[in-house]
Amino acid sequence: MRFISKAAVAAVFAVTIAGIASQAVAQQKPDEALKMRQGLFQAVKMNFGPIGAFAQGKGALPADAAAKAENVAALARMLPMAFAKGTEALPGSNTKPEAFASADFAKGFGMMEEAATKLAAAAKAGDEAGIKAAVGDVGKTCKGCHDNFRKE
Amino acid sequence: MRFISKAAVAAVFAVTIAGIASQAVAQQKPDEALKMRQGLFQAVKMNFGPIGAFAQGKGALPADAAAKAENVAALARMLPMAFAKGTEALPGSNTKPEAFASADFAKGFGMMEEAATKLAAAAKAGDEAGIKAAVGDVGKTCKGCHDNFRKE
Numbered sequence: 001m002r003f004i005s006k007a008a009v010a011a012v013f014a015v016t017i018a019g020i021a022s023q024a025v026a027q028q029k030p031d032e033a034l035k036m037r038q039g040l041f042q043a044v045k046m047n048f049g050p051i052g053a054f055a056q057g058k059g060a061l062p063a064d065a066a067a068k069a070e071n072v073a074a075l076a077r078m079l080p081m082a083f084a085k086g087t088e089a090l091p092g093s094n095t096k097p098e099a100f101a102s103a104d105f106a107k108g109f110g111m112m113e114e115a116a117t118k119l120a121a122a123a124k125a126g127d128e129a130g131i132k133a134a135v136g137d138v139g140k141t142c143k144g145c146h147d148n149f150r151k152e
Numbered sequence: 153m154r155f156i157s158k159a160a161v162a163a164v165f166a167v168t169i170a171g172i173a174s175q176a177v178a179q180q181k182p183d184e185a186l187k188m189r190q191g192l193f194q195a196v197k198m199n200f201g202p203i204g205a206f207a208q209g210k211g212a213l214p215a216d217a218a219a220k221a222e223n224v225a226a227l228a229r230m231l232p233m234a235f236a237k238g239t240e241a242l243p244g245s246n247t248k249p250e251a252f253a254s255a256d257f258a259k260g261f262g263m264m265e266e267a268a269t270k271l272a273a274a275a276k277a278g279d280e281a282g283i284k285a286a287v288g289d290v291g292k293t294c295k296g297c298h299d300n301f302r303k304e
């Protein structure tokens with residue numbers, strides 16, 4: 001498959017990039033923020049879940065556990081973009097409005113990234129005890145924010 | 153804020169991790185896959201859009217352009233998880249069913265990751281011409297898959 005002919009590069013640039021750029025530079029719409037939140041959290045589940053299952057003795061360690069843990073760290077870096085100011089009041093959102101004004105909320109994602117990065121390092125080293133400890137640390141950051149900022 | 157007391161670690165492990173693990177190890181549900189796709193593509197737009205706007209002379213280079221480009225590379229690595237087999241037929245999906253059987257589809261995400269990684273390197277180096285060239289390369293991978301695998 002050719003992804004695109006060389007002759008069409010200028011057209012791609014004008015059409016594809018212009019479309020995506022003009023949409024993204026504008027303020028993120030609340031419904032887009034909600035979609036982004038839900039998708040990123042689903043991605044957290046898909047990446048962290050199998051490693052969590054291993055830590056609980058409920059599955060084998062995924063062969064790509066380090067990559068999955070790095071994905072979780074990347075998701076933690078992106079999640080704050082999905083909770084931007086202006087996206088507080090959303091039908092269907094499970095986030096308490098006070099989260100957006102809380103320094104702890106932003107800090108929680110930083111802690112999640114840090115714990116996931118340690119998880120990736122333990123997975124790379126094949127350190128099973130380290131993986132289990134780091135899974136617990138990631139889980140604590142999940143629970144910390146859920147307890148404080150997720151609606152019942 | 154304490155994210156959690158030390159005494160509660162065992163409980164967290166048993167509840168939070170068990171919940172997330174049991175859900176993720178099971179086959180991803182089609183509606184979850186769709187949610188993940190939509191959220192990850194929204195994240196692509198939020199991260200790539202502002203750099204694309206710069207490349208088109210429509211905005212300043214984001215101060216965190218390198219981090220944004222790295223996010224795009226991470227999203228390219230995660231997107232195939234959102235198009236897993238078994239999630240072909242979804243109401244609301246814009247993906248042609250033949251995408252799932254195509255080696256080019258998976259390859260496209262690899263090309264997207266590669267282009268985004270080059271974009272991150274150019275942004276780190278402050279190489280504006282390199283950024284613009286890499287934006288075009290990322291855009292080509294967007295357009296390549298959209299042309300071939302996205303429903304009209």
